[in-house]
Amino acid sequence: MSQALEKILPLSFRNYVSNIPVYQYYKGYLSYRNAYKDKTKAIYVVGSPEHDNLGDHAITYAQMNFLRKAFPDYTLIEIVANRLMHNMKCLEEFCSPEDIFVLQGGGNFGIEYFREEEVRRKIISEFPNNKIIVFPQTIYFGDTELGRAEFKKTQDLYGSHKDLTLVAREATSYEIMKAGFRNNSVLLTPDIVMSLDITDPPKERHGALLCIRADKESIFSEQDKKVIQEYTSKHYSTTTFTDTCILRPVSLEDRDHELNTLWNQFKEAEVVITDRLHGMIFAAITSTPCIALGNYNYKVVGSYEWIKHLGYVKFTNDVKQIPALLEELKTIQRPRYNNEFSVQHYSQIIESMASSSAREPASSIVTA
Incomplete structure (x- = not known):
């Protein structure tokens, strides 16, 4: 939670913010946002996990690290997948057309982990006027009747959005996305976790x-x-x-x-x-x-x-x-x-997001 928000929200509320619906929490953010002469813009990072897969947690960690460096003038607001419906009223009330949605990267673009696909569909359908970018993903609907039907639903919904960018994290997914989402921008970059370097400090190695x-x-x-x-x-x-x-x-x-x-x-x-x-x-x-x-x-x-x-x-x-x-x-x-090999590829993400509008001052991170 940002220091600015810590001054706004009462201590008792902050201690329990992760366990309750966060409508009041966004009211605190709104007060912070309106305290500036020029309203700050936000990046909503939607779909982060609370389950047991540390690969997915590493993706969120890397996304936040990447966005913090690439867009220091934006407020970052992370919304956990499990809490999206609690947050929809807040998003609908407080989100401005200049805000950007970043949807969680990973390997859940398909029917194997369908809740994450439902999270993406909800944001894409509810915010037709905002720039939205799906961070590096693997797409896999499978060659079944159900997979083909759900892929068609995804194609129709995604294709109707006027400013949606899809990022594939390997060549096969890129080719599927390019062929299946002709109305959307499609990029190819490494998995966002490759942007990290965790080598230091080194450890003594055994076994x-x-x-x-x-x-x-x-x-x-x-x-x-x-x-x-x-x-x-x-x-x-x-x-x-x-x-x-x-x-x-x-x-x-x-x-x-x-x-x-x-x-x-x-x-x-x-x-x-x-x-x-x-x-x-x-x-x-x-x-x-x-x-x-x-x-x-x-x-x-x-x-x-x-x-x-x-x-x-x-x-x-x-x-x-x-x-x-x-x-x-x-x-x-x-x-x-x-990780220098990845920089030129990730620059496509920065360019796509920055094309939505010019940046404005103030920076913080909010978690919901």
């Missing part, structure tokens, strides 16, 4: 870290997973297990702590083997040697294309290739992540 998923997106059997563990046991003194899904809800207040705890696990490993997209990306941004494995769609292999030049991240779908890749990674001395 292997396995970050293997156990959900519907995995393509590996229990026997495959056992074989992977046997490989690492032969090459490293210890094998530790982790996951980007930590099986407990993560609040906004706990986000940074949980992310840094997981990132430190990566920084303390000699090598990571993972079939999690953000397992691969976390290895990259912490400068950790990594073997990335594929999943049921194209998001891991597609995102690997952005970082394969790093050398210390390798991709395979063949478990039998792991021993040779482990030997190859052992020859790499002190790898170091450099």
